Amino acid sequence: MDSHTINLSRFRNPDVVAEYEGKDGLRDCELFLYEKYICNGDDVLDLGVGAGRTTGFLAGKARRYIGADYSEEMIAASRKRFPEQEFLVLDGADMRMLSSTSFDVIVFSFNGLSYLYPDKQRLACVQECHRLLRAGGTFIFSLPNPSSIFIRPSRAGRTPLQTLEGVVRSIGANLFRMAQRLTMRPFWTGRGYALLHAHGGLNTYMAIPVRVLEEVGAFGFSEVATYPEDYPRRGSRFVSRWYYYVFRKTQD
Template sequence: MGNEAYLQPRVVEDFATRSALTPAEVAALGEAWPLVRGDVLDVGVGGGRTTGYLHALARSYRALDISPGMVDACRARHPGVDIRLGDARTLEGIDDASCDLVLFSFNGIDYIAYEERAQVHRAVARVLRPGGAFVYSSHNMRILGGAFPPVSLPGVKVTANPLRLAVRIARAVAARRTREANRRRLAGDQVMAQGHAVVNDEAYDHASLTVYVDPAHELDALAAAGFVDVVTIAADGRRDLDVLDDPWIYYVAWKPG
């Protein structure tokens, strides 16, 4: 997927400084509120943005991430918490039917190859108890309009100080070159298909590939994995909209009880 960006120290540091829940996350966790107080698995935990909230509420809390740097950062921020290196595609080491709630926040599922996305759905279904919930977010293909986004251009904040302005311009030029180089490197891996796209978007200077899915396509995929009664939530926390046109969509999917 070309996502070496998420192993870089500057990206790990960025994730380690984040703390707030988004309105969509508050709404999504509210949908499954009784389960938040049960046995929680926090997948793709990053720097521990969600750990402080969930660990305080859950009967038991475990977290995992595929990046060693992210795991180290999360452990440093939340000492004594069960934080492990692990792969969302297998959830190896997590027993069958041992979780009430699985959270995969901040579009983490979108940095797994699209062809392996169903593995995540199945692994989560395996570890959930009957009546458990899978809460996660994903980029919305509908915002693309059938076209890949252009390389984003860095802005320059104007200042009256000529030396400071020169430094800012030089940094913007360097950033633009980096973004254009990353686009050239990853452009051939972009895909526009029925129901999903693989996109070299602006994240971290266009250094990664991101999966975007059509919400209708994702609902079908969740049903194929055995999930039912899926709730969709927009960025501002509104649920089950007729038109799902937000950049990110949250899904709350239930394992049959």
């Protein structure tokens, strides 16, 4: 099986779908971004919608809302949860069933763009998003940061023993993360695919912000803002696991 098919099979797996069905609510940074950059009454495409975690909030703001995903099983879960909303099974690299310039905002949340493989497919998706957006439209997405070699220690436990356990666990997790990242090409080159263990193994695109700006900027988008994943906490190059990007369509 090639990496595209492997990634798709992971997102069609019933256990993975069940995991996403259990997810609810927005992360702090998502809430901040969606409130700041999406206007009430916008036409919104929620790409890689999964089991509908973002649907309640985005559909509540939108004049027209469409949730889309290439996993039929994820879309079935979204439809079950929000029977009144519109959902489509489609691949983000080929969205010809949707008309050009028909959306004000496209959201590809929770690093969904990183699972399009290879480069050609991911770039085709960026191009398709550009085609679907109206002039001045907004593209919000996130991508993993290959430089993230440290994991923030979790909060100290209540007893000295729990605190000690937390410290030992954190050292172990950091050593593992460091070994994993330092042996990946994207850590050294700033961009590229790597096999990450989530959901049984996903070939995942990661890039540092400067590479993302180059790549997406080449399609007629201009950067509006970039935020670390844990915003409003202060992220850093070696800690932030992913970045959120906001781009505006500025050229045809």
